[in-house]
Amino acid sequence: MAIILNNMKKIFSLLLISSTLWIGSLMAQKSTSLESLLPQINADSLLQTVTDLQNFQSRFALRPGGNQAVAEYIANRLNNYGITAKIDTFHQAGQNWLVGAYDQDFYNVRGVLPAVNAKDDSLVLIGAHLDAISYDHQTWQLLEMAPGADDNASGVAVMLEMARICHENNLRFNRDIHFMAFDGEELGLFGGYYDAQKRQETGENIAVMINNDMVSYQPDENWRLMLHWYDNSLDVVSRAADICAQYTDIDPYIPSSSENNNARASDSYAYYQNGFRAVFAIEYTFSTSYHTDHDVADSNNYAYHADVARYNLAMLAEYAGLDDGVGVEEQPHIATMRVYPNPVSEKAVVRYQLTEASPIAITIMDMMGRVVMQQDFSNQSAGLHIEELDMARFPAGVYLCRLQTVKGMETTKLVKR
Numbered sequence: 001m002a003i004i005l006n007n008m009k010k011i012f013s014l015l016l017i018s019s020t021l022w023i024g025s026l027m028a029q030k031s032t033s034l035e036s037l038l039p040q041i042n043a044d045s046l047l048q049t050v051t052d053l054q055n056f057q058s059r060f061a062l063r064p065g066g067n068q069a070v071a072e073y074i075a076n077r078l079n080n081y082g083i084t085a086k087i088d089t090f091h092q093a094g095q096n097w098l099v100g101a102y103d104q105d106f107y108n109v110r111g112v113l114p115a116v117n118a119k120d121d122s123l124v125l126i127g128a129h130l131d132a133i134s135y136d137h138q139t140w141q142l143l144e145m146a147p148g149a150d151d152n153a154s155g156v157a158v159m160l161e162m163a164r165i166c167h168e169n170n171l172r173f174n175r176d177i178h179f180m181a182f183d184g185e186e187l188g189l190f191g192g193y194y195d196a197q198k199r200q201e202t203g204e205n206i207a208v209m210i211n212n213d214m215v216s217y218q219p220d221e222n223w224r225l226m227l228h229w230y231d232n233s234l235d236v237v238s239r240a241a242d243i244c245a246q247y248t249d250i251d252p253y254i255p256s257s258s259e260n261n262n263a264r265a266s267d268s269y270a271y272y273q274n275g276f277r278a279v280f281a282i283e284y285t286f287s288t289s290y291h292t293d294h295d296v297a298d299s300n301n302y303a304y305h306a307d308v309a310r311y312n313l314a315m316l317a318e319y320a321g322l323d324d325g326v327g328v329e330e331q332p333h334i335a336t337m338r339v340y341p342n343p344v345s346e347k348a349v350v351r352y353q354l355t356e357a358s359p360i361a362i363t364i365m366d367m368m369g370r371v372v373m374q375q376d377f378s379n380q381s382a383g384l385h386i387e388e389l390d391m392a393r394f395p396a397g398v399y400l401c402r403l404q405t406v407k408g409m410e411t412t413k414l415v416k417r
């Protein structure tokens with residue numbers, strides 16, 4: 001696995017600053033846990049998200065109703081992963097050579113995973129734009145279908161995959177992680193500017209903004225990832241390249257100044273313009289379906305996409321600091337649970353023991369964190385309880401069974417045959 005070196009890369013290595021070294025030593029001590037997490041990143045789950053987003057038919061921000069439903073889908077996914085997410089609506093009116101006049105509501109999504117054992121108030125932001133655009137590249141006529149599978153359902157899928165991994169492993173970091181989806185990127189980074197400006201005005205301290213835009217197209221064996229950089233973040237891109245080389249099968253590519261023009265073409269540029277450090281990952285081989293109705297889920301390479309997601313998880317571990325308490329329950333257990341048979345084909349038996357009385361909820365979630373069944377019991381006494389769940393109507397696959405008490409939750413994987 002070779003890193004593609006160019007002159008810029010050599011200059012960057014001279015610019016490493018002390019904070020990188022500090023964070024680097026933090027990671028060295030925790031790389032074991034990170035290495036156990038990376039294989040959990042799942043190509044099928046990325047494909048599922050890309051397909052869900054493509055199924056909106058169009059995510060063009062100016063269509064009637066705009067991207068509200070898309071934002072709701074993303075916010076729901078984050079909330080189901082235990083990340084408090086809200087839609088941040090803003091309005092913008094103007095004129096653009098391609099789309100004409102507009103006067104529209106736009107819908108960003110903001111989710112927050114709060115830090116534990118935080119040293120300061122800094123945060124790490126991982127983001128991707130949720131909107132899409134497509135047009136006839138001869139006539140510039142806008143097209144009705146804007147599936148935007150690579151551009152940029154792929155980036156949103158990476159962000160949601162991070163949330164899924166955090167949730168399933170109960171991960172905590174030493175910095176807040178903000179999960180962002182931006183609307184109106186294709187019209188001029190509207191969502192990025194709106195959010196970055198607000199954060200700049202309120203004096204937020206963003207350690208790094210990690211942007212993914214078009215990260216799933218890779219037609220051949222020569223896997224590369226372009227890491228666009230900003231002149232306030234040279235240490236970040238240098239570290240990002242090292243991380244990509246260390247934790248993935250992708251060769252990172254740091255463009256030279258003349259190859260770096262596209263750094264301006266995505267939301268990370270809005271953060272840079274507001275004084276924040278950022279890095280922008282994009283496929284090295286540019287998609288041939290860019291901004292057309294051919295940008296569909298089938299054209300992507302999900303093994304490559306999963307590896308880009310691994311780079312992102314390693315970046316979060318590096319910059320947000322994966323806490324020592326990985327996978328450790330925050331609250332004392334009052335429940336133990338067993339689910340059987342496992343795999344199950346029809347009826348699953350949930351057998352659980354409470355050490356004190358508590359209202360409880362038993363929830364079954366699919367791989368995407370969607371709740372497919374929930375049963376609430378108002379007050380259960382201390383002692384042994386048995387409930388039966390009818391799993392017959394669910395498609396085969398992996399599910400999570402969660403037992404929620406007043407003092408926390410127990411989760412176990414349940415395979416449906």
Ligand SMILES: [Zn+2]
Nearest residue numbers: 151152213214
């Ligand atoms: Zn894009």
